[in-house]
Amino acid sequence: MQSEAETRQTARSARAGWLLSTPALVLLAVGAIGPLLIVVVYSFLLPGKYGNVEWGFSLDAWRGILFTKDIFDDTLVLADAHLSIFWRSVKLSLLTTLFTFAVGFPTAWFIATRPQKQRALWLFLITIPFWTNLLIRTFAINEIIRNEGLLNTILLSLGLIEKPLEIIYTDTAVFIGMTYVYLPLMVLPLFAAIDRFDMRLLEAGYDLYATRWQVLRRIILPIVKPGIIAGSILVFVPALGAYVTPRILGGGKQMMIGNFIELQFGQGRNWPLGASLSVTLLVIVTAALLVYVRFANRDRGAHHG
Amino acid sequence: MAERNFSIARLPGFTPTAIMVFVALYLPIVMLVAFSFNSGKSVADFEGFTLQWFVKAWQNDHVKDATLRSLLIAVVAGIIATAVATAAALGTTRRKQFKGQTFIYVVINQPLMVPEIVTAVALLIFFAQIKVLTGYQGLGYLITAHAAFCIPFAYLPIRARLEGMDLTLEAAAADLYASPWQTFRFVTLPLLLPGMIAGFMLAFVTSLDDVVITLFVKSAGQDTLPTYMLGQIRRQITTEVYAISTVLLGLTVVLLTAFFVLTRKKD
Numbered sequence: 001m002q003s004e005a006e007t008r009q010t011a012r013s014a015r016a017g018w019l020l021s022t023p024a025l026v027l028l029a030v031g032a033i034g035p036l037l038i039v040v041v042y043s044f045l046l047p048g049k050y051g052n053v054e055w056g057f058s059l060d061a062w063r064g065i066l067f068t069k070d071i072f073d074d075t076l077v078l079a080d081a082h083l084s085i086f087w088r089s090v091k092l093s094l095l096t097t098l099f100t101f102a103v104g105f106p107t108a109w110f111i112a113t114r115p116q117k118q119r120a121l122w123l124f125l126i127t128i129p130f131w132t133n134l135l136i137r138t139f140a141i142n143e144i145i146r147n148e149g150l151l152n153t154i155l156l157s158l159g160l161i162e163k164p165l166e167i168i169y170t171d172t173a174v175f176i177g178m179t180y181v182y183l184p185l186m187v188l189p190l191f192a193a194i195d196r197f198d199m200r201l202l203e204a205g206y207d208l209y210a211t212r213w214q215v216l217r218r219i220i221l222p223i224v225k226p227g228i229i230a231g232s233i234l235v236f237v238p239a240l241g242a243y244v245t246p247r248i249l250g251g252g253k254q255m256m257i258g259n260f261i262e263l264q265f266g267q268g269r270n271w272p273l274g275a276s277l278s279v280t281l282l283v284i285v286t287a288a289l290l291v292y293v294r295f296a297n298r299d300r301g302a303h304h305g
Numbered sequence: 306m307a308e309r310n311f312s313i314a315r316l317p318g319f320t321p322t323a324i325m326v327f328v329a330l331y332l333p334i335v336m337l338v339a340f341s342f343n344s345g346k347s348v349a350d351f352e353g354f355t356l357q358w359f360v361k362a363w364q365n366d367h368v369k370d371a372t373l374r375s376l377l378i379a380v381v382a383g384i385i386a387t388a389v390a391t392a393a394a395l396g397t398t399r400r401k402q403f404k405g406q407t408f409i410y411v412v413i414n415q416p417l418m419v420p421e422i423v424t425a426v427a428l429l430i431f432f433a434q435i436k437v438l439t440g441y442q443g444l445g446y447l448i449t450a451h452a453a454f455c456i457p458f459a460y461l462p463i464r465a466r467l468e469g470m471d472l473t474l475e476a477a478a479a480d481l482y483a484s485p486w487q488t489f490r491f492v493t494l495p496l497l498l499p500g501m502i503a504g505f506m507l508a509f510v511t512s513l514d515d516v517v518i519t520l521f522v523k524s525a526g527q528d529t530l531p532t533y534m535l536g537q538i539r540r541q542i543t544t545e546v547y548a549i550s551t552v553l554l555g556l557t558v559v560l561l562t563a564f565f566v567l568t569r570k571k572d
Contacts, residue, residue, distance in 0.1 A: 014403030020396025021409045024389040024456055031453025032416055035427035042430055052433065103326050106316070110323030113314040124565060129330050132557050133514040135531050136550040140333035143340070150336060183330065202313050212316060241420025243517050248538060258422040258517075265429060265521070275430070278423045285420055 036282070043276035051269050061272035065280060082260075089256040092171060093239035096178040097232050100186040104231065108190035112197070123191065130184035138248050141180045145173055145249075169251030177249040178239050185238070186231040193227020194220075226296055233292045237285050257281055338554065341547035358548035368549065371533040378444065378529065379512040382451035383459070387505040389452075390459035391497070398467045416454040424454070425521035432522060442524045450522050451512045458511045459504035462568060466500025503567045506560050513553070 043061050045053040068079035111122040129137060144150045145167045152164040167173050197220065205215040221228070243258035250256070255263070257277065264274030341359070345352030362368045390413075397409055416424065432446045474496070478488040516531045523532060530553065534546050 010401055010403070013400045014405075017396040017400055017403050017409075018405065021393040021413075024393040024460075025409065025412055027385070027389055027449070027453050028412055028415060028456060031428070031449045032419070032424055033412065035431035036419070036423070038431050038434075039423070039427045103322055106319035106322035107326045109314075109316065109319050120565075124561075125327060125330075128558060128561060129334070131510055131514075131561055132334070133516075133531060133550070133553055135514075135516050135534055136337070136554060137334070139534075139546065139550060140337040143336055144333050150332075180329070180333070183326070187326075199314055206313065216316060237418075237420065241422045243422050244535070247535075258420070261422055261426060262521075265426065271430070274426060278426045281420055282423050285418070285423075289418060 039275045039278050043272055043279050045272050045275075047270045047272050049269075051265070051271060053271050058272070061270075061276040064270070064273045065276055085255050085257060085260050088171060088254065089240055089258075092175050092178060092256065093236050093242075095175055096182060096239045097186075097236045099175075099179050100183050100235050101190075101228065101232065104183055104186035104190055105228075108187050108194050108227075111187075111191050112194040126184050126187050126191075130188065134181055134244055135248075137181045138177055138245050141177050142168070142248060145176060168249065169253060171250075171254055173249040174246045174254055174256070177245045178242060181245055182235045182239055185234040189230035189234060190224065190227045193224040193230075197223055229292055229295050233288055237288060240284065241281055334554070337547055338551050341544065341551040343544065358544045359552070362545045362548045365545070367528070367533060368530075368545075371528045371530045374444070374527065375513055375529040375531075378447050378451055379509045382448050382455055382512045383505050383509040385448070385452040386455035386459040386508040387463075387501055390456050390504055390508075391463050391501055393456075394460055394463040394467050395493075398464055399470075399472065413460055414457045417457050421517040425518045428518065429521040436524075444527065446522050446524075447519060447527065447529075450518050451515065454515070454518065455508035455511050458507040462503040462507065463497065463500040465568075466497055466503075470496055499567045503564050506564050506567075510557055510560055513556075 042053055044057055044059070046056045046058045046060070048054050063076065064079075066079060066082065067076040068082070069076060107126075111119060111126070114122055142149075146152075147164045147166060147168060149168075151167075152161075155161045156164065167176070201219050201223070202215055205219050210218070240256075241258050242256055243262065246254060246256040246259055250259070252259075258281075261274050261277045261281070264270045264277065268274070339351065342354050342356070343351050344355035344357070393409070393413060397406055428446075428450050435446075436442060470493075474492050475488050478492045479485075483491070514531065515529075516535060519529050520532050520535070523529070528536065530549060534549060537543060537546050
């Protein structure tokens with residue numbers, strides 16, 4: 001049982017905790033979270049003629065996500081253009097997640113198995129691209145894959161191809177670009193998980209005549225799973241909402257959801273549709289995060305149990 | 306022992322893959338830096354060393370304006386974010402778990418979880434209303450937005466620093482009749498300072514890098530360096546943009562190196 005004085009002290013400590021956090025909470029409420037609620041309201045309004053909205057309740061923006069009005073008889077038909085944008089976003093984000101894992105896992109493993117002293121340096125080499133401006137990294141990869149870029153120059157001079165590969169402004173370009181810019185987000189959490197991995201378990205596995213493949217599949221991957229999930233979320237979430245990379249490497253034609261949202265606030269002049277698309281994106285991302293929390297908690301529970 | 310672990314931990318193909326990843330990560334960046342010193346007019350062939358693109362970029366009034374605006378926003382937003390994050394870190398560490406603490410964590414880390422484009426849209430809508438109501442068009446909107454999304458980046462190193470801090474020093478100060486303010490001013494704050502500087506640097510870099518939120522929040526004529534660079538892209542990226550990229554890259558590397566030196570654990 002707590003004494004009355006202790007209870008009072010706990011209450012005072014909690015009050016001080018709230019008080020000290022208040023400036024940060026207020027700033028976030030004004031500059032980040034509060035406006036999100038307004039987006040929800042806007043998704044139920046009518047588009048204004050010159051941008052912004054007209055006040056009047058409507059579900060058009062929500063219908064507009066999947067359907068479009070037929071020009072001739074006003075019936076609702078599935079909007080193929082929208083569907084192809086969603087499909088491209090999901091497909092490219094999943095491919096990016098898979099591929100960053102495929103090359104990121106060996107990289108994280110490599111760093112974690114370096115001698116202690118070298119490890120910080122290798123990690124630093126991953127951190128620099130991570131903190132480098134996304135725009136600059138997209139320019140850099142653009143420099144490699146464009147028609148007169150390094151890749152084509154090398155392939156041409158080796159005689160492997162006769163015409164430059166036209167990668168730029170295709171889905172492939174966006175995929176390569178997103179893999180390049182989001183790779184550090186996969187490697188860092190994987191490294192954190194592998195770093196805690198007890199290498200003696202490998203010894204035990206090999207002693208019991210496990211092959212390398214079995215050791216990888218049955219021992220390593222299950223144990224570093226929290227890192228795999230964390231890395232996948234960290235790549236998938238920004239990839240799904242990507243704007244800069246598809247804009248530069250997709251050349252305005254290979255749009256993803258992020259570019260589609262922006263379009264509604266620019267030439268599209270349909271703010272409510274932009275708002276409903278934003279809410280949809282937010283819901284998908286939140287769902288992904290909840291899945292992550294579920295998995296992380298279950299794994300933690302399993303270790304205690 | 307380390308040697309033996311090394312051979313056991315080897316998996317076929319992992320090391321070559323990792324080396325290729327490092328090459329693939331750095332080759333494009335190195336190319337970009339190299340071409341910013343290229344004297345040829347096109348970005349296709351390297352023709353010789355020159356600094357003319359840097360000079361040209363600096364003589365361009367748009368670039369100069371955007372640079373100064375970027376720095377101003379990053380410094381002011383960085384200071385605000387560091388100040389409120391320090392208070393929040395003091396409020397949420399080193400005390401008994403209190404009701405609502407998890408809520409505070411979630412709110413502080415919210416900018417890391419919501420896609421930038423969604424926040425950008427939200428701020429565009431919100432600030433558009435305020436602009437109509439107040440008529441104010443200044444940099445305040447950009448600074449508010451930047452300060453808000455920089456908070457988690459400032460908060461993390463400060464919190465880490467606080468959690469690793471020795472509580473007995475503060476107890477000793479209190480025993481010697483220091484007032485709570487004196488204890489904070491002369492004991493806690495000096496110990497916390499490296500964490501605050503680290504937090505400020507991460508906030509500064511984050512603000513300097515932002516493209517999407519700035520693009521949506523800025524009024525006409527409020528380009529920052531990244532939005533200016535994005536605006537320059539039509540068919541081909543110019544060497545001038547490469548020169549700006551090289552400078553920004555150099556700044557990032559310097560700040561990160563300083564960050565690692567500041568936060569390195571003494572062995």
